[in-house]
Amino acid sequence: MSSTKIFTVKEINNYIKSIFDHDVILSNVYIKGEISNYKLHSSGHAYFTLKDNDSKMKCVMFKGSASKLKFMPEDGMAVVVQGYLSVYERDGQYQLYAADMIPEGVGALYKAYEQLKIKLAALGYFDEANKKTLPYLPKTVGVITSGTGAAVRDIISIIRRRNALVNIILYPVQVQGEGACKEIAQGIQYFNQKKNVDVIITGRGGGSIEELWAFNEEETAHAIFHSEIPIVSAVGHETDFTIADFVADLRAATPSAAAELVVPDKHALAARLNQTIYMLNNYMNKYLQEKRYKIEYISKGNAFRQIEQKLHSLMQTVDMCNKSMNYSMLQILNSHKNKLIMNIEKLDILNPASVLLRGYASTSRAGKIITTVKQLSIGDKIEVEFKDGSVSAEIKNIINK
Amino acid sequence: MSNNMNFEQALARLEDIVKKLESGNVSLDESIEIYQEGITLSKQCSGMLEEAEGKVMAIVNKEQDIIEEFVISQIKEA
Numbered sequence: 001m002s003s004t005k006i007f008t009v010k011e012i013n014n015y016i017k018s019i020f021d022h023d024v025i026l027s028n029v030y031i032k033g034e035i036s037n038y039k040l041h042s043s044g045h046a047y048f049t050l051k052d053n054d055s056k057m058k059c060v061m062f063k064g065s066a067s068k069l070k071f072m073p074e075d076g077m078a079v080v081v082q083g084y085l086s087v088y089e090r091d092g093q094y095q096l097y098a099a100d101m102i103p104e105g106v107g108a109l110y111k112a113y114e115q116l117k118i119k120l121a122a123l124g125y126f127d128e129a130n131k132k133t134l135p136y137l138p139k140t141v142g143v144i145t146s147g148t149g150a151a152v153r154d155i156i157s158i159i160r161r162r163n164a165l166v167n168i169i170l171y172p173v174q175v176q177g178e179g180a181c182k183e184i185a186q187g188i189q190y191f192n193q194k195k196n197v198d199v200i201i202t203g204r205g206g207g208s209i210e211e212l213w214a215f216n217e218e219e220t221a222h223a224i225f226h227s228e229i230p231i232v233s234a235v236g237h238e239t240d241f242t243i244a245d246f247v248a249d250l251r252a253a254t255p256s257a258a259a260e261l262v263v264p265d266k267h268a269l270a271a272r273l274n275q276t277i278y279m280l281n282n283y284m285n286k287y288l289q290e291k292r293y294k295i296e297y298i299s300k301g302n303a304f305r306q307i308e309q310k311l312h313s314l315m316q317t318v319d320m321c322n323k324s325m326n327y328s329m330l331q332i333l334n335s336h337k338n339k340l341i342m343n344i345e346k347l348d349i350l351n352p353a354s355v356l357l358r359g360y361a362s363t364s365r366a367g368k369i370i371t372t373v374k375q376l377s378i379g380d381k382i383e384v385e386f387k388d389g390s391v392s393a394e395i396k397n398i399i400n401k
Numbered sequence: 402m403s404n405n406m407n408f409e410q411a412l413a414r415l416e417d418i419v420k421k422l423e424s425g426n427v428s429l430d431e432s433i434e435i436y437q438e439g440i441t442l443s444k445q446c447s448g449m450l451e452e453a454e455g456k457v458m459a460i461v462n463k464e465q466d467i468i469e470e471f472v473i474s475q476i477k478e479a
Contacts, residue, residue, distance in 0.1 A: 136407075160473075165455050273412065276416055
């Protein structure tokens with residue numbers, strides 16, 4: 001006994017705690033069981049017992065985790081609790097420190113969700129590179145959702161309000177329960193076959209994970225991924241993320257948000273168009289104005305002025321030439337006229353008639369003018385012509401000089 | 402060619418033309434040519450915004466592919 005070390009209670013509890021805390025399994029476990037003795041303390045921490053037919057375990061869930069639960073735990077509820085096991089040294093009692101808790105049925109769904117998410121991610125279903133761009137202004141929007149309820153009403157009324165030009169084709173489906181995912185997939189395939197829409201919105205209003213489940217199934221994901229038409233998912237509320245949201249080309253937080261993302265506001269479009277038309281005219285006018293200024297500038301420039309001056313001087317030269325030509329022409333005409341007058345005068349002087357006028361007479365014999373006495377002989381008959389008549393005469397005597 | 406454009410493409414082309422004109426980096430001939438194209442596009446775009454009102458339809462029979470007009474007041478809370 002003397003060789004044996006004696007421990008205090010605290011030391012042993014401490015030791016056991018350190019064994020728990022270093023254990024790989026106990027540091028993160030999922031444990032299923034039934035809740036009993038559930039007490040939510042005023043501090044916000046929750047204390048309960050997890051039990052099954054054969055055994056039970058004390059559990060504590062601190063305020064930070066308890067406040068994040070999406071449901072109200074109750075006695076008798078079958079749950080899966082995630083957390084770690086450790087020892088409360090004061091009481092020497094081990095307990096489960098719960099970090100999260102889900103109803104058991106839902107637990108299986110979460111597991112399936114996580115597994116499918118990993119699988120599809122590996123297949124590239126969520127890759128940005130595979131995302132299609134939405135049309136800027138779709139002519140027709142396909143809507144795959146329940147034909148009743150708030151989601152379809154929100155989608156249609158928002159699209160109508162934003163842009164009444166857009167056609168809508170509703171493919172009504174069950175959005176929850178058995179076969180819902182098949183109907184949703186068929187809707188996507190229908191629009192892809194018909195090619196009668198430019199973009200598809202598929203989704204539903206908010207609900208529990210079971211209610212949203214159709215959007216977490218592989219069949220839905222598969223149809224969305226293989227759609228040639230861009231798809232916007234709109235499932236539940238802001239905080240709900242489904243597999244469909246990850247596969248879709250765009251995730252909208254709510255059905256209303258999807259309608260807003262898919263259809264641009266008509267007034268905004270018209271405003272943008274008008275602005276563009278205004279700029280088109282404005283820039284064209286500016287462009288032409290610039291060219292006009294340029295022409296004006298060049299025309300006022302030196303080169304043009306020189307040409308103008310040259311033109312002016314040429315015009316002057318032409319004028320001058322004209323003037324001198326006219327003058328010369330006149331001179332020539334005058335000189336000719338003078339010559340003519342002189343000649344006429346000369347002619348006048350030479351005119352025999354004018355000699356007769358001055359008192360001389362002209363002698364002829366047989367029509368031939370006699371200019372010398374040597375042409376005559378005594379007895380010749382001659383004609384002597386005066387200015388006012390003629391006489392016949394006979395030569396009686398010839399005197400030579 | 403421009404007849405097959407959708408609104409987005411036509412508007413994008415129109416904005417391209419505006420940018421080109423704004424830069425002033427075009428010949429007079431080209432500027433007149435693209436300006437005319439721009440006017441045609443703007444008329445097309447305006448026309449598209451003034452088209453007849455869209456319809457709301459619903460597939461009422463999937464087997465026989467029967468589509469009927471859908472009135473929003475038909476919707477009841479599920």
